[in-house]
Amino acid sequence: MMSNLFSIFDPSTNLLNLSMNWIKTFLGLMFIPYSFWFLPNRHFFFWNFILKKLHNEFKTLLKNNYFKGSTFIFISMFTFILFKNFLGLFPYIFTKTSHLTLSLSISLPLWLKFMLYGWINNSQHMFIHMIPQGTPGILMPFMVLIETISNIIRPGTLAVRLTANMIAGHLLMTLLSNTGSIMPSYLIILLIMIQVLLIILESAVAVIQSYVIAILSTLYSSEVN
Template sequence: MMTNLFSVFDPASSIFNFSFNWLSTFLGLCMIPSMFWFMPSRYNIIWNNILLTLHKEFKTLIGPSGHMGSSFIFISLFSMILFNNFLGLFPYIFTSTSHLTFTLALAMPLWFSFMIFGWINNTQHMFAHLVPQGTPAVLMPFMVCIETISNIIRPGTLAVRLAANMIAGHLLLSLLGNTGPSLSYIMVMFLIVAQIALLVLESAVAIIQSYVFAVLSTLYSSEVN
């Protein structure tokens, strides 16, 4: 029976039509309480340093006109995506960030809230943003169309970028892993080395993509202030 190549990433285990695979999204919560109840560990110190660095960078990107504490929204977003990206690297754990259902659910509300806030509170600034400074009068209608389209597709690009990067590496790992039984012992050794190298690359991609998603969301929010 022929199946879709991407069917290995689809939720399969379900009871009463409720997919249990999506519960893997909440596994990251199991790693958080220990830092609140136990004495500070190296893991706690490293994670706090990462969060402080991100807070300083996001605060710089938002600018002085941003609201106090708004950087914590994007730090939480970064942490959530990072946990889910890394959990997807473990065997038999569903990767929720490789599905547009999850990524669009993160990108769309953020974009809508930025647009509603900007057009209600900074209407003149939003209109001015549609025409870059120094644009000739002849090109102004075209620039308005281009800027409007580029603004509308932002949540889609955010969601597709994260989902495509996550599913591409997992798909390559799955395809290489399925060829193992048909290979000789020497080729299996090379395959294991290649799989380890790809796993390291996927770990870097998991960090980079969560950082890119959070930074772009921060930049989009800074444009409406």
């Protein structure tokens, strides 16, 4: 009997036919009161340091579009995706960011908001942005077409980038773990070492992908003047 290789990413955990994999979304709420009734500690200062660094970087990228509180949406996106990516590294927890359902629901509404705001409030700037400065007249129609297509596929590329990176590492770890039962005993130690290295790599990918999605979203928003 053959099984789908990608079935490991299906949210199949249930209790009384109710899916339990999505309940981990609310696990983050457990950490919200943490900073209010605990004394500040190293974890608190470290997280505040990261948020301040992100705020300064997003503020620089937004340039003239920055106003007070405008970086919070991108910091929240970074925190949300980072939380989901790290939870997916734990056993028996479904990685939500490996499905386009979640990644598209993040990137598509954000992109639509930027586009509607830009075309409604500053349509002239949006038209000018489609034609780079110094473009020959004969190439202008093609540049408009290319820029339009590249703009339309942006939410899809953001979603596919996040999904593909999360699937690739988890799939490789699953394939290697399935070979453990048929491996000689002296190769099991090597397999464990490889799996540990892959977990470290996936932890780095979880951080990097969260950062990349937040940075790209900030850059897209900075184009809407």
